[in-house]
Amino acid sequence: MDDTLLRIDGLTKAYPGVIANDSVSFAIGKGEIHALLGENGAGKSTLVKMIYGLVKPDSGVMTLNGAPYHPAKPSEARASGVAMVFQHFSLFNALNVAENVALGMETPPPMRDLARRIRTVSETYGLPLDPSRTVGTLSAGERQRVEIIRCLLQDPRLLIMDEPTSVLTPQEVDILFETLRKLQAEGTSILYISHKLEEIRALCDHATILRLGKNVGTCVPRDTTAREMAELMVGSSFATPQARATEKGAVLLEIRDLSLPAPGAFGTPLRGISLSVRAGEVLGLGGVAGNGQDELLDALSGERLAPAGTVHLKGSDVSRKGPAHRRAEGLLSGPEERLGHAAAPDMSLTENAVLTAAHRKRLVANGFINWTRARTFAEEVIARFDVRTPGSGTAARALSGGNLQKFVVGREIAQAPDVLVLNQPTWGVDAAAAAFIRQAILDVAARGGAVIVISQDLDELMQVSDRFGALNEGRLSPLRPVAGLDIEQIGLMMGGAHDMEVADVNAWP
Amino acid sequence: MDLSAINPVLLVASIMVSATPILLAALGELVVERAGVLNLGVEGMMITGAVVGFAIAVNTGSPLLGFVAAAVAASALSLAFGVLTQFLLSNQVATGLGLTLTGLGLSSLIGKPYEGIKSPTLPKLDLGPLSDLPVVGRMLFSHDIVVYFSLALVAATWAFLKYTRAGLILRATGESHDSAHALGYKVVLIRLAAILYGGACAGLGGAYLSLVRVPQWTEGMTAGAGWIALALVVFASWRAGRVLVGAYLFGGVTVLQLNLQAAGADVPVALLSASPYVVTILVLVVISARGHHGAPAALGKPFHATS
Numbered sequence: 078m079d080d081t082l083l084r085i086d087g088l089t090k091a092y093p094g095v096i097a098n099d100s101v102s103f104a105i106g107k108g109e110i111h112a113l114l115g116e117n118g119a120g121k122s123t124l125v126k127m128i129y130g131l132v133k134p135d136s137g138v139m140t141l142n143g144a145p146y147h148p149a150k151p152s153e154a155r156a157s158g159v160a161m162v163f164q165h166f167s168l169f170n171a172l173n174v175a176e177n178v179a180l181g182m183e184t185p186p187p188m189r190d191l192a193r194r195i196r197t198v199s200e201t202y203g204l205p206l207d208p209s210r211t212v213g214t215l216s217a218g219e220r221q222r223v224e225i226i227r228c229l230l231q232d233p234r235l236l237i238m239d240e241p242t243s244v245l246t247p248q249e250v251d252i253l254f255e256t257l258r259k260l261q262a263e264g265t266s267i268l269y270i271s272h273k274l275e276e277i278r279a280l281c282d283h284a285t286i287l288r289l290g291k292n293v294g295t296c297v298p299r300d301t302t303a304r305e306m307a308e309l310m311v312g313s314s315f316a317t318p319q320a321r322a323t324e325k326g327a328v329l330l331e332i333r334d335l336s337l338p339a340p341g342a343f344g345t346p347l348r349g350i351s352l353s354v355r356a357g358e359v360l361g362l363g364g365v366a367g368n369g370q371d372e373l374l375d376a377l378s379g380e381r382l383a384p385a386g387t388v389h390l391k392g393s394d395v396s397r398k399g400p401a402h403r404r405a406e407g408l409l410s411g412p413e414e415r416l417g418h419a420a421a422p423d424m425s426l427t428e429n430a431v432l433t434a435a436h437r438k439r440l441v442a443n444g445f446i447n448w449t450r451a452r453t454f455a456e457e458v459i460a461r462f463d464v465r466t467p468g469s470g471t472a473a474r475a476l477s478g479g480n481l482q483k484f485v486v487g488r489e490i491a492q493a494p495d496v497l498v499l500n501q502p503t504w505g506v507d508a509a510a511a512a513f514i515r516q517a518i519l520d521v522a523a524r525g526g527a528v529i530v531i532s533q534d535l536d537e538l539m540q541v542s543d544r545f546g547a548l549n550e551g552r553l554s555p556l557r558p559v560a561g562l563d564i565e566q567i568g569l570m571m572g573g574a575h576d577m578e579v580a581d582v583n584a585w586p
Numbered sequence: 587m588d589l590s591a592i593n594p595v596l597l598v599a600s601i602m603v604s605a606t607p608i609l610l611a612a613l614g615e616l617v618v619e620r621a622g623v624l625n626l627g628v629e630g631m632m633i634t635g636a637v638v639g640f641a642i643a644v645n646t647g648s649p650l651l652g653f654v655a656a657a658v659a660a661s662a663l664s665l666a667f668g669v670l671t672q673f674l675l676s677n678q679v680a681t682g683l684g685l686t687l688t689g690l691g692l693s694s695l696i697g698k699p700y701e702g703i704k705s706p707t708l709p710k711l712d713l714g715p716l717s718d719l720p721v722v723g724r725m726l727f728s729h730d731i732v733v734y735f736s737l738a739l740v741a742a743t744w745a746f747l748k749y750t751r752a753g754l755i756l757r758a759t760g761e762s763h764d765s766a767h768a769l770g771y772k773v774v775l776i777r778l779a780a781i782l783y784g785g786a787c788a789g790l791g792g793a794y795l796s797l798v799r800v801p802q803w804t805e806g807m808t809a810g811a812g813w814i815a816l817a818l819v820v821f822a823s824w825r826a827g828r829v830l831v832g833a834y835l836f837g838g839v840t841v842l843q844l845n846l847q848a849a850g851a852d853v854p855v856a857l858l859s860a861s862p863y864v865v866t867i868l869v870l871v872v873i874s875a876r877g878h879h880g881a882p883a884a885l886g887k888p889f890h891a892t893s
Contacts, residue, residue: 131768151770167768169761171883172754180758181769185751 082107082266083128083146083235088137090123097123099290100137105235110257110267112277112298115287116310116507121270124287125237128268129161130154142234152183160228161237162221170213174223177212181227198229202256217366218249225256236260237268242276246365247535247568254280272310272508274303275536286310311509325543326356329527330377330408330496335387337376345369347376348551354496354527359518360556361542362531364571369551370531371413374500377529378410379403390496405436407495411486413504413531415478419485422474426466429473430455430488437492454491462487463513479510486514490521497521500531515541535567547571592845598725602733603799605837607632607791607808609736611815612822612829613743614787619819620747621780622760624886626682627667629812630689631660631785632792637693639793640803643705652705653732653793660789661782663689668781672774675888690806700803707801708732732794737830739787744826756780760882763889773889788812814866821869823880832866839865
């Protein structure tokens with residue numbers, strides 16, 4: 078077995094109450110792109126943290142290039158030629174690109190040499206990057222380049238990539254794949270973690286599938302359908318959401334020329350956004366993270382007040398009304414950040430239910446909370462949306478990402494919204510829960526509600542939306558019916574072909 | 587009022603002396619906050635430094651030994667803060683306030699026997715021909731070594747943070763402890779080192795009060811200098827050069843109002859005494875009002891490695 082780079086044998090890691098990895102074994106060949114597949118909580122992150130020396134395994138052995146390999150810390154892993162690009166970027170916003178790169182190296186050269194090497198490597202691999210830019214001002218795709226270049230400067234033999242494409246436009250994904258294939262051709266092995274099955278089929282040579290911490294199978298992605306891989310991941314088959322053809326009714330929410338300055342140093346201003354959503358319609362808004370998604374949600378939910386005359390709910394101007402008023406009028410929203418924005422982490426599910434449903438579900442009378450009604454409502458959400466939790470008294474923090482997401486989305490849907498605005502409703506949620514949430518979104522529309530889904534997952538938007546638009550630097554592209562859109566056009570919309578906007582701005586009612 | 591009673595040469599010279607304690611303490615706190623830790627115990631560490639430095643200097647007859655002891659003692663006190671906040675994850679604000687109260691109480695206990703005694707003080711450095719220069723010589727070149735040490739420390743702090751790898755790692759820790767941890771840096775140890783350094787600086791500042799500026803021990807003699815040092819760090823947008831400006835501004839107004847009092851200015855004494863604080867706070871507000879002031883992103887947030 079001369080062409081094996083890293084062999085993992087019986088790796089086990091247990092945390093109190095959960096076995097993150099249970100005797101996992103597999104091997105990565107030299108110059109191979111190996112996929113690691115699994116749902117959230119399947120143990121992918123723990124596994125790569127062990128390979129990268131951030132976590133010590135309880136038992137099991139690793140062999141790198143025939144020699145025993147047991148890194149006690151990341152610097153040892155890097156010294157052995159293992160580099161990692163993190164899912165949640167391990168970057169420092171206030172520092173510049175070169176400083177960020179230097180922090181990830183053992184013995185960085187002087188800054189001027191480093192800047193030159195960054196330029197050279199970035200040109201070689203088609204990843205343009207200015208070493209003196211402050212990272213806080215970069216787009217998500219550019220930030221990822223910083224991470225990749227930080228790794229490449231150390232000539233890694235194994236490059237670990239943790240969900241690298243979740244923040245990229247289709248064009249950026251293509252560029253990334255080019256880079257990865259080039260690295261592969263040079264003999265670098267890549268461990269590629271993702272749950273985007275089509276990407277894995279396009280890129281990877283082999284795949285190892287984890288479920289509940291165990292290796293449940295390997296396959297050659299090119300010869301396996303996405304559905305087969307998904308069922309291996311989940312362990313059972315699940316239903317694909319079904320859209321029902323519904324009558325589009327009256328316009329429920331209309332935004333007219335909404336502009337808002339950026340909320341902070343690293344925020345995005347909204348520039349002249351106009352849109353309308355009808356009853357029974359789902360509007361999907363795509364775009365790379367940080368192009369005004371959070372700001373748009375804040376302006377719609379009422380967290381930031383909009384200029385008068387810009388936000389109209391069922392014909393009346395609510396631009397200057399706060400969230401409580403908008404909720405009472407039937408405009409409900411679910412922000413992206415589950416812990417700390419959609420839900421208060423240390424409060425129970427019942428308390429969290431009261432926070433947004435107090436008025437619509439009459440959980441408060443004469444200024445006092447009716448805990449019985451609140452608990453009943455929370456339990457109704459838990460039952461209806463299949464939230465796996467010991468009970469309504471559990472703290473929000475204790476729920477897994479997917480379960481909490483089902484709860485916060487369910488909490489809004491159970492209030493029978495006229496207009497529902499969701500940002501990243503299935504972010505970091507496993508496939509089964511995501512399918513469930515998407516179905517719930519479609520059900521709201523079928524019931525006659527209007528829904529705006531803001532997401533970075535294009536497959537999701539194509540699945541649930543009637544019309545699609547993209548946010549770019551706070552501008553909204555023209556909205557187009559999803560039927561007949563191809564990935565090329567979507568990429569252009571996301572990348573911000575602003576000339577289209579001038580020509581087409583009135584093309585859709 | 588007789589303004590001619592104010593000697594500009596002496597005024598400038600005493601500004602430098604009066605600014606030095608705050609400058610030292612603020613430089614220490616600057617490094618602590620750049621590492622992402624908010625230690626509100628500066629006042630307590632300063633006064634601990636003041637009393638320990640005074641006691642050691644009186645007993646050994648050596649003011650330099652007093653300074654060293656002050657730095658060690660205040661560092662030891664800050665170690666308590668470090669262990670509580672970094673290992674036991676206690677709240678930084680509450681722990682810092684507790685540290686100040688502890689320092690104040692401890693210092694009056696230790697200082698009781700030393701009230702009313704005069705300590706040996708630091709000799710003025712003889713800078714040869716520089717000290718003999720007319721006007722400028724008296725103003726700038728006839729101070730003790732700690733004044734020049736504090737100025738050198740400004741430059742050293744600036745260069746450390748800007749040019750060295752250790753400084754870069756320290757700043758990175760203060761920006762995002764999670765990222766720093768993911769890259770394999772020992773966040774807790776880096777922060778602990780910064781806290782100890784900040785304690786030592788505050789101790790030096792305190793000792794300068796009791797050994798040079800006053801020079802005797804009175805209970806509660808720091809009189810809010812630690813709080814001003816804390817405020818200065820913010821006012822200076824976490825930059826060493828601006829800390830220098832702020833410290834000299836505060837020192838300048840302090841000395842000026844004392845001189846005005848002596849010259850019999852027609853302003854209520856209470857108002858004059860309050861003026862250094864008022865001016866510094868006003869400047870702070872004006873600077874903060876400009877919006878972006880670059881606080882370290884992880885400032886005051888507890889770090890716990892989950893993996």
